[in-house]
Amino acid sequence: MFNNKELFKTAFKEQLVSRLGKSMDEATAGDIYKILGNLIREVIGREWAETNQEYKSQQQKQVYYFSMEFLIGRLLGNNLLNLGLLETVRDGLLELGWNLEEIEEQEPDAGLGNGGLGRLAACFLDSLASLGYAGHGCGIRYKYGLFEQKIIDGHQVELPDDWLQKGNVWEERRPDKRVLVSFWGQVEISEENGRTVFRTVNDEKIWAVPYDVPVIGYGDLHVNTLRLWSAESAMDPARMRMQGQNSYYKFLDYNRSVESISEFLYPDDSGYEGKLLRLKQQYFLCSAGLHSVLRTFEKLGRPYTELPDKVALHINDTHPTLLIPELMRILIDDQGFGWDEAWDITTRTVSYTNHTLLSEALEKWPVNMVRELLPRVYMIIEEINKRFCGMLLERFPGRQDLVDQMAIIESDQVKMAHLAVVGSYSVNGVAQLHTDLLKQDVMKPFYELYPERFNNKTNGITHRRWLMHANPELSRLISETIGTEWILNPHQLLKLEEYKDDPAFQESIMRIKRGNKLRLADYIRQKQGISVDPDSIFDVQVKRLHGYKRQLMNILHVMHLYNEIKDHPSEERVPRTFIFGAKAAPGYYLAKSIIKLINVVADVVNRDPQMNGKLKVLFLENYSVSLAEKIIPAANVSEQISTAGKEASGTGNMKFMMNGALTIGTLDGANVEMHEMLGDDNMFLFGLRSEEVLQYYRSGGYHAREMYERDPRIKRVMDQLVSAGPFCCHDLEFGLISQSILDLNDEFFVLRDFGSYADTQAAIDRAYLDTQAWAAKSIVNIAHAGHFSSDCTINRYAADIWKIRPVQPAIQV
Ligand code: 26V
Numbered sequence: 001m002f003n004n005k006e007l008f009k010t011a012f013k014e015q016l017v018s019r020l021g022k023s024m025d026e027a028t029a030g031d032i033y034k035i036l037g038n039l040i041r042e043v044i045g046r047e048w049a050e051t052n053q054e055y056k057s058q059q060q061k062q063v064y065y066f067s068m069e070f071l072i073g074r075l076l077g078n079n080l081l082n083l084g085l086l087e088t089v090r091d092g093l094l095e096l097g098w099n100l101e102e103i104e105e106q107e108p109d110a111g112l113g114n115g116g117l118g119r120l121a122a123c124f125l126d127s128l129a130s131l132g133y134a135g136h137g138c139g140i141r142y143k144y145g146l147f148e149q150k151i152i153d154g155h156q157v158e159l160p161d162d163w164l165q166k167g168n169v170w171e172e173r174r175p176d177k178r179v180l181v182s183f184w185g186q187v188e189i190s191e192e193n194g195r196t197v198f199r200t201v202n203d204e205k206i207w208a209v210p211y212d213v214p215v216i217g218y219g220d221l222h223v224n225t226l227r228l229w230s231a232e233s234a235m236d237p238a239r240m241r242m243q244g245q246n247s248y249y250k251f252l253d254y255n256r257s258v259e260s261i262s263e264f265l266y267p268d269d270s271g272y273e274g275k276l277l278r279l280k281q282q283y284f285l286c287s288a289g290l291h292s293v294l295r296t297f298e299k300l301g302r303p304y305t306e307l308p309d310k311v312a313l314h315i316n317d318t319h320p321t322l323l324i325p326e327l328m329r330i331l332i333d334d335q336g337f338g339w340d341e342a343w344d345i346t347t348r349t350v351s352y353t354n355h356t357l358l359s360e361a362l363e364k365w366p367v368n369m370v371r372e373l374l375p376r377v378y379m380i381i382e383e384i385n386k387r388f389c390g391m392l393l394e395r396f397p398g399r400q401d402l403v404d405q406m407a408i409i410e411s412d413q414v415k416m417a418h419l420a421v422v423g424s425y426s427v428n429g430v431a432q433l434h435t436d437l438l439k440q441d442v443m444k445p446f447y448e449l450y451p452e453r454f455n456n457k458t459n460g461i462t463h464r465r466w467l468m469h470a471n472p473e474l475s476r477l478i479s480e481t482i483g484t485e486w487i488l489n490p491h492q493l494l495k496l497e498e499y500k501d502d503p504a505f506q507e508s509i510m511r512i513k514r515g516n517k518l519r520l521a522d523y524i525r526q527k528q529g530i531s532v533d534p535d536s537i538f539d540v541q542v543k544r545l546h547g548y549k550r551q552l553m554n555i556l557h558v559m560h561l562y563n564e565i566k567d568h569p570s571e572e573r574v575p576r577t578f579i580f581g582a583k584a585a586p587g588y589y590l591a592k593s594i595i596k597l598i599n600v601v602a603d604v605v606n607r608d609p610q611m612n613g614k615l616k617v618l619f620l621e622n623y624s625v626s627l628a629e630k631i632i633p634a635a636n637v638s639e640q641i642s643t644a645g646k647e648a649s650g651t652g653n654m655k656f657m658m659n660g661a662l663t664i665g666t667l668d669g670a671n672v673e674m675h676e677m678l679g680d681d682n683m684f685l686f687g688l689r690s691e692e693v694l695q696y697y698r699s700g701g702y703h704a705r706e707m708y709e710r711d712p713r714i715k716r717v718m719d720q721l722v723s724a725g726p727f728c729c730h731d732l733e734f735g736l737i738s739q740s741i742l743d744l745n746d747e748f749f750v751l752r753d754f755g756s757y758a759d760t761q762a763a764i765d766r767a768y769l770d771t772q773a774w775a776a777k778s779i780v781n782i783a784h785a786g787h788f789s790s791d792c793t794i795n796r797y798a799a800d801i802w803k804i805r806p807v808q809p810a811i812q813v
Pocket of ligand 1: 116355361648649
């Protein structure tokens with residue numbers, strides 16, 4: 001271990017020569033990155049093996065977090081931070097003539113996730129390792145991560161994210177640990193020694209090859225594993241060659257089709273082929289992951305009846321739900337258990353997190369597809385369903401309505417959320433409001449049947465990446481002010497509240513924020529050639545683009561501000577810079593039009609000399625983890641404006657809060673809990689409450705057109721979408737947007753909340769003028785953000801759901 005600068009420099013230079021045959025002055029930034037990565041790998045190699053050895057010898061219960069997504073982002077800076085080597089390496093590199101930040105930029109951003117769900121999984125891995133829990137990730141090594149977004153002529157254009165092109169210094173291919181996964185075929189049933197035996201024949205077997213990524217905990221060296229699976233052909237080329245002339249090409253085709261399983265994150269599932277591929281991916285993850293988990297379990301030499309004491313399998317949303325029938329299949333077909341015993345083991349091992357209430361996002365698979373692709377697994381699902389429905393009718397005689405509502409297989413579809421609830425011992429939502437709505441609404445009958453299964457685990461974010469790494473100056477100030485205990489116990493951030501009225505501390509907070517804004521302004525100038533005023537309010541909405549997140553309301557409000565400034569050019573205004581970052585699903589046309597609209601408005605506003613010094617609008621392309629780390633520390637205002645009841649939790653809201661931005665938000669998701677801690681003084685709430693939204697959905701009574709006719713501000717901006725004027729065009733480019741609001745009655749209540757949003761934005765302008773009061777609010781936000789550290793969340797999962805203890809003592813919750 002190079003625990004001082006000189007040792008580091010020596011080790012570094014040696015590696016440069018021995019691995020690349022280069023001297024310092026020949027090395028490129030890419031070389032430096034690679035060598036640094038390899039050095040860290042060497043440093044942790046022994047500890048990684050030791051951690052695994054420790055788990056084995058202590059027979060510790062292991063948690064496996066199954067997720068189709070791990071949005072880990074870059075690892076270099078975070079790994080150095082967690083190893084306590086950040087300063088040593090930064091200083092050493094500087095003396096060697098390199099800037100660490102620049103080297104960090106060499107790393108591709110591992111974008112193996114769509115958004116919040118995948119990022120949550122990554123934060124959880126960091127907390128599990130940092131708190132010393134035996135918890136591992138199990139996912140897919142997609143060859144292409146989430147698409148790279150380019151904005152061309154205002155439109156989103158998607159490019160493949162070829163993140164592995166230059167290799168991945170963090171991964172270790174483990175061919176010795178590969179497993180076979182089987183698809184298709186027919187099930188043959190026979191009687192052997194008085195037992196019914198199920199054998200799948202004519203199936204297609206493929207290899208799942210694991211790539212292990214070390215997950216380095218903060219502080220005492222503790223290294224867990226993120227195991228990502230890659231699909232490879234198991235076809236023997238020699239046998240193929242025997243099969244005729246075209247077989248070489250067939251072989252290549254076949255290989256390509258096998259490899260496609262781990263090729264793309266979230267393939268386009270609008271058609272049958274795409275859906276099938278997604279289902280294949282899900283089973284691939286479940287089957288490969290489970291085989292490897294059970295192989296480790298079997299080494300303990302314990303009977304399978306002890307599986308729930310030694311293994312917890314957690315499924316991140318319904319995507320890995322096939323774990324349930326797959327475990328049943330192994331227990332029954334391979335281990336010889338009877339149904340009841342297998343069911344008991346399975347339902348005491350698997351737990352499930354629900355991440356959305358949106359009905360269109362609840363997964364369903366056509367029965368035919370599941371039956372053909374996974375014949376034996378389908379039989380088991382059918383049996384689970386039969387027994388479950390039978391039990392319902394026994395307990396609630398005559399209630400066919402209940403059976404129709406709750407069945408796992410219904411209308412020729414397999415409902416994955418139902419299977420997940422029935423087959424697991426714990427179901428949790430991701431914020432209190434979300435869990436309450438699950439219980440009262442979407443999963444009401446299941447809650448009534450299994451009340452003890454339902455619990456809440458409000459999401460969290462790792463303060464190591466989102467505060468210490470993303471905002472080092474703020475972290476330093478915090479440590480200078482309250483000591484360093486907050487790093488291991490983020491609740492200690494509460495001590496900052498004492499300093500909220502301290503002018504010197506306020507001044508430091510605002511100075512650091514300004515520094516972060518200047519850095520972001522540099523980035524913007526470099527990328528877009530636009531200069532932004534660091535003294536303007538940086539108002540930020542960065543997240544996936546979706547109707548319910550209401551980026552549209554934000555941009556319509558910007559259009560309204562533009563109109564106001566045009567109408568009253570001499571009026572003084574608090575300067576504002578609106579910053580957007582968002583990727584739209586490639587087939588989501590409305591979302592893509594909203595991106596175009598933001599870019600058109602940005603162009604008009606930024607070119608208009610009358611706006612100068614008052615209003616700027618930016619759309620930052622390719623929002624990603626690493627971009628988030630640049631943007632969030634620079635924000636003054638955090639936009640968390642979803643239609644109440646729609647955003648399960650949100651985690652961006654927590655990241656902004658931790659970096660001292662004030663939130664303008666609805667009472668939705670975790671905003672509710674933020675508000676409980678911050679009160680009205682430190683957060684800007686507006687808009688409908690979730691009960692009011694639900695009431696409208698149930699009983700009607702909302703008419704978007706009325707809002708449009710009644711409020712001249714609304715009428716004006718809505719008209720500007722479709723008629724010639726500053727923002728439009730001849731080709732009705734924004735007709736779809738206008739239609740969604742006026743003709744389809746504004747599903748997400750954009751117009752209904754517009755007025756209260758605009759008023760609250762005006763209140764923010766006034767509040768910002770009082771710099772000291774603003775700083776005090778910002779400090780209160782940072783002070784309470786410790787509550788949203790994923791360390792606290794993980795401690796609760798560990799204690800309440802997984803029943804595991806840390807290898808080292810954990811912090812107090
Ligand atoms: C998926 C889809 C699929 C296609 C149709 C539209 C749609 C809309 C939403 C989703 C979300 C799926 C699950 C998800 O990513 N949930 C997010 O999980 C985060 C971590 O718990 C949470 O903070 C976010 O509020 C929640 O949206």
